[in-house]
Amino acid sequence: QKEVEQNSGPLSVPEGAIASLNCTYSDRGSQSFFWYRQYSGKSPELIMSIYSNGDQEDGRFTAQLNKASQYVSLLIRDSQPSDSATYLCAVKGNYQLIWGAGTKLIIKP
Amino acid sequence: GAVVSQHPSRVICKSGTSVKIECRSLDFQATTMFWYRQFPKQSLMLMATSNEGSKATYEQGVEKDKFLINHASLTLSTLTVTSAHPEDSSFYICSARGTVGSYNEQFFGPGTRLTVL
Secondary structure (H helix, E strand, C coil): CCCCCEECEEEEECCCCEEEEEEECCCHHHHHHHHEECCCCCEEEEEEECCEEEEECCCCCCEEEEECCCCCEEEEECCCHHEEEEEEEEECCCCCCECCCCCEEEEEE | CCCCCECCCCEEEECCCCCEEEECCCCCCCEEEEEEEECCCCCCEEEEEEEEECCEEEEEEECCCCEEEEEEEEEEEEEEEEECCCCCCEEEEEEEEEECCCCCEEEEEEEEEEEEE
16 A cells, blocks of 8 residues: 655744655655645645655755655745644655645744 | 635535535646545545546545535536535545646645534
């Protein structure tokens, strides 16, 4: 069974620091990887997609993919209190996204 | 771009009534739509997957006669909770997958909070 693993947290990071979120996946053939942010009581929002090895940057967010080690990570630079949320890692399966359970991130002012 | 709307955002109904939730992709064509349910402090649970013009595929344990899904067009899917009961109270979220720009990605609607009294 294809799986996506995340540390549930909470991960507590001081404001202004770099938050690092990690995710591992079991299917070596996976090609598409996504990070979603979900605020409490709201639906998930797609914040990063990554399809090839290496880094992909978008503003304060950097997604990193290492297919050989089967992990994908999300770095948030200059963390803000508004970044406090649950971050969901998702890997595209044959027909649907395979979801991690999410990591709760808390940015402390 | 890549906006998915969902209505209503919140609904309160009496036990035994049916509730219809509508999901639309506003600026792209959704080849596939997904319906999720999320209970407080729990992970997303996929209920069903639907392709336009086809019958929905339900996840194990989800009653297809209770949760009716219609995917009438490439931009519209509906979920009807029939004969709702208090245990059906949850946050229902639709998601649409389509090609936006160069990639095939999945976007979520804002969700519908259902409370059954």
